[in-house]
């Protein structure tokens with residue numbers, strides 16, 4: 001059909017998560033270690049809670065791949081919830097003998113209250129289990145397949161943290177090499193001084209029973225110009241990327257390139273002027289647009305930021321109402337992360353990779369990865385684009 005689909009299933013404390021990715025070409029080489037390195041990266045970052053000590057995420061392939069290569073059918077991946085062992089009675093798919101109490105304390109900032117109205121539940125757990133960001137493990141598993149597809153076409157998707165609470169990083173990486181060592185930093189920040197301040201801020205806020213938000217940034221290098229389209233609103237790649245990134249739990253804003261700084265800039269300093277030389281072909285000296293003009297990739301690196309609100313479950317709970325009595329109460333107090341900005345960046349890499357891979361599938365089709373490579377090569381030659 002020429003498009004890519006990614007479906008996830010699973011609850012936070014159920015037996016596990018499932019991802020199905022449909023629409024990849026045959027012959028695509030996958031590397032289990034590379035897939036699982038991303039699964040592990042998503043679990044890291046200073047500020048995560050006790051759950052990450054229990055889980056050891058890995059994506060097991062159960063369909064669509066043989067001897068390390070896709071066969072052209074849907075690929076299915078499974079991620080086990082190790083914590084299910086502690087929740088077997090509460091989360092068993094089948095009726096259990098034991099008494100299982102309902103949760104009646106919706107947490108502000110979560111899907112809890114609206115979810116029980118909308119889906120007709122009396123138990124908040126029936127909402128929160130699926131709404132939980134545990135689901136992002138399944139997205140990263142599926143995004144790993146999209147990344148493998150992009151890698152085969154010379155595209156790399158990377159991320160770093162640019163803000164935690166009020167602390168901003170001055171780092172402006174311009175090449176993939178500039179991301180070296182980012183995964184070794186406790187908050188995936190490229191500036192050592194900002195990183196130390198971010199860690200200190202998280203510690204201080206945590207002690208004060210607060211949670212912390214921030215901004216991650218994804219940069220994609222090597223994407224061919226003309227992905228997406230200027231002719232229909234739903235084909236515009238900026239819109240598709242914004243939807244994918246903003247769908248990450250707790251993400252409240254998305255910006256491209258200089259994003260929210262552009263409204264204050266004069267027009268003469270808000271765009272990327274066009275130049276041409278014999279050896280470079282067409283080129284730009286700036287990338288304020290973040291690699292997108294008119295809903296299409298320009299060939300410059302894509303730059304996408306996502307703003308995460310502070311985590312909504314607090315160790316000193318917010319005020320709420322008991323939905324069984326309608327009396328004032330404190331929100332459910334669960335074990336919780338306090339900052340997830342580094343993980344948010346890894347999840348956003350997966351979402352950006354998925355949208356880019358889908359855009360390649362729409363533009364170039366191809367049943368085997370070699371057909372895709374050839375179509376991309378011929379197109380780049382026609383437009384005279386040089387990597």
Ligand SMILES: Cc1cc2nc3c(=O)[nH]c(=O)nc-3n(C[C@H](O)[C@H](O)[C@H](O)COP(=O)(O)O)c2cc1C
Nearest residue numbers: 109110111131133249250251312313336337340343
């Ligand atoms: C990787 C990741 C981990 C998260 N961990 C928690 C958590 O431990 N506790 C919590 O209250 N919210 C956590 N969240 C955020 C909530 O899942 C999210 O705020 C909630 O589902 C409501 O959705 P909304 O904020 O997009 O409206 C996490 C988000 C991400 C991306």
Ligand SMILES: C=C(O[C@@H]1CC(C(=O)O)=C[C@@H](OP(=O)(O)O)[C@H]1O)C(=O)O
Nearest residue numbers: 049051052132133134137334335336337
């Ligand atoms: C499990 C993950 O994130 C979870 C997302 C989450 C939430 O409410 O979104 C709440 C926490 O889960 P728990 O209630 O089990 O401690 C996080 O740990 C994960 O990222 O793999």
